[in-house]
Amino acid sequence: MRRRRAGEDRAMTSIARIVDYETTGTPEDADPEVIEMGSIDVNLTSRLLVHQSAFQSLCRPRGPIPAVTKAVHHIWEEDVQHAPPARDLWDRLLAGAPSWLVAHNAKFEMHFTPPWGIPWIDTYKVARIVWPDAPTHSNQGLRYWLELPCDRKLSEPAHRALPDAYVTAHLFIRLLDHKTPEEMAKISEYPALLKRMNFGKYRRNGIDMTFERCAQDDPGYLEWIRDTSDMDEDTKFTARYWLQKRNK
Known part of the structure; x- marks a missing residue:
């Protein structure tokens, strides 16, 4: 059953x-x-x-x-x-x-x-x-x-x-x-968890970058999004989420 x-x-x-x-x-x-x-x-x-x-x-x-x-x-x-x-x-x-x-x-x-x-x-x-x-x-x-x-x-x-x-x-x-x-x-209850970074330097360079991969390869960029940028709450939440996952 x-x-x-x-x-x-x-x-x-x-x-x-x-x-x-x-x-x-x-x-x-x-x-x-x-x-x-x-x-x-x-x-x-x-x-x-x-x-x-x-x-x-x-x-x-x-x-x-x-x-x-x-x-x-x-x-x-x-x-x-x-x-x-x-x-x-x-x-x-x-x-x-x-x-x-x-x-x-x-x-x-x-x-x-x-x-x-x-x-x-x-x-x-x-x-x-x-x-x-x-x-x-x-x-x-x-x-x-x-x-x-x-x-x-x-x-x-x-x-x-x-x-x-x-x-x-x-x-x-x-x-x-x-x-x-x-x-x-x-x-x-939380902001939306996004998948791909279809903005910023990766979009300009034509790179298909996910937040998860960015947390491993370029965590400083996610830290900038989280701490300094004026991006929307979904983007900042996703950056914070994957940085926390990386640091566990």
Whole structure:
């Protein structure tokens, strides 16, 4: 008989709610707003989508929708003029107290979601651990690379809330073959662990360098990234991780 992994008893009766938002901008922009939200549940007992749980709604923002974001999701002011504001929809989106909230690059969704006391899972970060050599770790890129069984009618158009949540749900189900929800949530607490150094001197010289190899061949460069550079948190975290591994 197969031995259950830690946390698996809880997963037998829990629901993971996969969420996705379209917005007027990124968290770094001035006062970005949610203009569409979508969600769909995964039953962790059966590892199947709960199609009747699917939820999608446009949301009326206070301000205009910038052209640069319209070019991504193609949502216009006229589409949302009669929609409820996002603040009136959180109770509906988060109803039923799911055990987990799941998103691809969950830092984005977490910025907009009110504190609800539900742990988050970031499928982007987990996918980087499970499939470090994937040619891309974008939502749609993993969909095609893994040949996920997504219904084309339900997964398109891309960059809309419910279709993107639907694709992430399939990705999450595939990740369950490799990690428990508890393990995924733990991974999601940290910055993403990167594989290749597609920047800086190695990119200029056309060298395919990994962080792991750099830690052995050029640790001073990783120390500079960790201690002095203004690179993003994922890059600095990965440099710190491999330097610690090297020094053990």
